[in-house]
Amino acid sequence: xxxxxxxxxxxxxxxxxxxxxxxxxxxxxxxxxxxxxxxxxxxxxxxxxxxxxxxxxxxxxxxxxxxxxxxxxxxxxxxxxxxxxxxxxxxxxxxxxxxxxxxxxxxxxxxxxxxxxxxxxxxxxxxxxxxxxxxxxxxxxxxxxxxxxxxxx
Amino acid sequence: xxxxxxxxxxxxxxxxxxxxxxxxxxxxxxxxxxxxxxxxxxxxxxxxxxxxxxxxxxxxxxxxxxxxxxxxxxxxxxxxxxxxxxxxxxxxx
Numbered sequence: 001x002x003x004x005x006x007x008x009x010x011x012x013x014x015x016x017x018x019x020x021x022x023x024x025x026x027x028x029x030x031x032x033x034x035x036x037x038x039x040x041x042x043x044x045x046x047x048x049x050x051x052x053x054x055x056x057x058x059x060x061x062x063x064x065x066x067x068x069x070x071x072x073x074x075x076x077x078x079x080x081x082x083x084x085x086x087x088x089x090x091x092x093x094x095x096x097x098x099x100x101x102x103x104x105x106x107x108x109x110x111x112x113x114x115x116x117x118x119x120x121x122x123x124x125x126x127x128x129x130x131x132x133x134x135x136x137x138x139x140x141x142x143x144x145x146x147x148x149x150x151x152x153x
Numbered sequence: 154x155x156x157x158x159x160x161x162x163x164x165x166x167x168x169x170x171x172x173x174x175x176x177x178x179x180x181x182x183x184x185x186x187x188x189x190x191x192x193x194x195x196x197x198x199x200x201x202x203x204x205x206x207x208x209x210x211x212x213x214x215x216x217x218x219x220x221x222x223x224x225x226x227x228x229x230x231x232x233x234x235x236x237x238x239x240x241x242x243x244x245x246x
Contacts, residue, residue, distance in 0.1 A: 057244035057245075059240060062238040062239065065161075065238055079162045084244070089246070094243070096244050097244065100208075100243055102161075104162075104163045104165075105163045
């Protein structure tokens with residue numbers, strides 16, 4: 001059964017998230033997903049400011065959140081969610097992810113194994129905060145796009 | 154006395170998509186309680202099961218984090234603006 005949640009990544013966004021995860025490996029990367037509706041048009045890298053060990057944690061501080069939200073609005077879009085990497089861990093949300101999740105945001109997770117980006121998934125917090133629900137993560141449907149194929153691999 | 158509260162993107166579905174709403178109260182805590190009475194869907198995302206503000210929920214009175222003021226007991230005055238600003242956290246373990 002298809003998920004009720006869908007994210008479509010515009011050309012270049014998939015590669016940008018993967019590249020960010022590889023660049024910060026073995027630390028977690030993080031960034032904002034900006035776009036409109038289901039379509040993410042930009043992945044905006046943000047600093048991982050965690051003080052709990054960036055190999056297994058990320059933190060977008062409030063000042064960076066506010067900036068990302070303002071920039072999204074100024075560009076005529078909206079903040080659709082955030083992405084982060086799981087170095088040497090599966091692209092599935094952890095209990096820590098769940099405990100800190102915001103509703104109505106897409107959470108894209110890219111697994112980075114030994115420095116190479118692997119699976120990428122997207123999740124939404126359930127309204128009762130009990131768990132995440134996985135969504136569908138697709139490349140742009142534009143047939144002229146070179147990222148038209150689904151991004152799972 | 155109504156205080157204006159700025160609502161971040163993920164919480165706007167609970168405020169009829171508005172990015173700012175008004176609530177009443179003499180302290181930050183009272184304003185937030187009134188906010189969650191008027192917009193009930195906010196409550197579980199702002200407060201944990203013990204009734205405390207969640208750690209990743211940041212509340213600013215004008216430009217000051219209330220953690221560095223008197224927290225939820227911080228008095229509000231006419232013309233003040235409250236902002237709810239997320240920290241976004243997570244990680245592999």
